Structure formats: C-alpha cells, structure tokens
Amino acid sequence: MKYDLNKKPTRGAVRTLDAFAQTMFSLLQEKPFEDISVNEISNVSNFPRATFYNYFDDKYDLANYCWYVLSQEIHLEEYLKFSPEELIDVYFDRLFDLLSEKEELLDGIKKCNSMDGLLINSFLNYFKDLVRKIAEEFSNNYDNDVPPELVADHYCNTILLVLEWIFLRNNPVDKAKAHKYLSSLLNNNQLREKNVKE
Known part of the structure; x- marks a missing residue:
C-alpha cells in the first residue's frame, strides 16, 4: 500500500483513510468492483483525485486497505x-x-x-x-x-x-x-x- 500503515497517522489521515474505505464499502454493495472508478470514489468521498493518489496507488490498493480495516477488528x-x-x-x-x-x-x-x-x-x-x-x-x-x-x-x-x-x-x-x-x-x-x- 502506498500509505505507510506502520507510522502513526494524523487525525486528518485517519479521517481521509476512513472516508475512502467507507466509500469503497458502500460502492461495493451497489455495483461490481470492476465498474468502480477512482473518479467515482473521489467524488463520493468528497476528496480530489490528487488526495486519493496521495494515499493509494489505485482502487486495488484501496480494496486491500479495506481488508486491512476489517482485519484490525480481529x-x-x-x-x-x-x-x-x-x-x-x-x-x-x-x-x-x-x-x-x-x-x-x-x-x-x-x-x-x-x-x-x-x-x-x-x-x-x-x-x-x-x-x-x-x-x-x-x-x-x-x-x-x-x-x-x-x-x-x-x-x-x-x-x-x-x-x-x-x-x-x-x-x-x-x-x-x-x-x-x-x-x-x-x-x-x-x-x-x-x-x-x-
């Protein structure tokens, strides 16, 4: 993943990462993963594409982050x-x-x-x-x-x-x-x- 999860995130980073993850979880319940674009993720989460790319390489990277979020609960x-x-x-x-x-x-x-x-x-x-x-x-x-x-x-x-x-x-x-x-x-x-x- 592009964003280093080993470092302590700022409150802004936590908020941004959470917004992208929640957007992805919502979109995945509405349409196939293949039909979801970075533009759509950015628009729905109310962040510019540049912010998305500060944290993730692509939507596959975000999907892995979503699995990471779930895994933290165990x-x-x-x-x-x-x-x-x-x-x-x-x-x-x-x-x-x-x-x-x-x-x-x-x-x-x-x-x-x-x-x-x-x-x-x-x-x-x-x-x-x-x-x-x-x-x-x-x-x-x-x-x-x-x-x-x-x-x-x-x-x-x-x-x-x-x-x-x-x-x-x-x-x-x-x-x-x-x-x-x-x-x-x-x-x-x-x-x-x-x-x-x-």
Whole structure:
C-alpha cells in the first residue's frame, strides 16, 4: 500500500483513510468492483483525485486497505499471548465473529460481485495471508515429519475453506457447528479410522 500503515497517522489521515474505505464499502454493495472508478470514489468521498493518489496507488490498493480495516477488528497483534495450540481456535473464532458481524456488508458485496471474481479473490487472499502467519506459529510446534510450511498451508486453507463455505457460499451454521466441521477436517479421524479398517 502506498500509505505507510506502520507510522502513526494524523487525525486528518485517519479521517481521509476512513472516508475512502467507507466509500469503497458502500460502492461495493451497489455495483461490481470492476465498474468502480477512482473518479467515482473521489467524488463520493468528497476528496480530489490528487488526495486519493496521495494515499493509494489505485482502487486495488484501496480494496486491500479495506481488508486491512476489517482485519484490525480481529486484533492480530495479540497472538503472542496465546499458545500455538490455542491460536487456531482463537483466530477461527475471531474470523467467524468478524464475518458474522459483517454479514450485511458481505451480502451486499456478494450481490454485486461474482464469487469467482477479482474482488472476492482479493478478500480471500488477504485473509489467507493473515491466517497463514498464524498457522506458521502452530506448525513450528507440529510433531511430525511433514514440513512446517505444508502444515501451515493445510491449516490456513482448511480454516478459510470452512469460513468461505459458511459465509460466502451461503451455508449458515452456528459457531459450535463450524468448530465441529473445522475439527473434523483438520483431525480427519473418521477418514483415518476408515482407512485403517480397510
């Protein structure tokens, strides 16, 4: 992203970034991402194009910032206080809660944007990168001959598969049921037992 998120933003920067993000979230519920222009974002947010380009390279950069805004609600910075074993459940819960709270926003975005389109893939890839970092913490303590990177990918992909199936593919279940699906897929005990019997 063009704007450095590591530095402490001024009040003006916070206000400007928030205005652009909220505009993008609103527009994404009205039309496909491909039909949104920088001119429209600037006009709706009441900022000149030059201000937009002070913060973002393009609308794709703004979309990534929108995912960043959502990700801040799961407090990734707290991961150090959890044991590696707790991390998977804690972040699954946090992502589940976030997506539940943002269900209206997601429904609006899904209504206007294809599930296989650029925007949804951008959303999934952003969160996949975040979950992979968490899964890497877990995989370093995984007692097996499987390379840690492969373990991290396995956990990351499974967590996002369950969440995508529930929230993006319209298969609503409660958190307890979602945990059951995740646990079954990660542990795969039934499949293992079946293969042993055969």
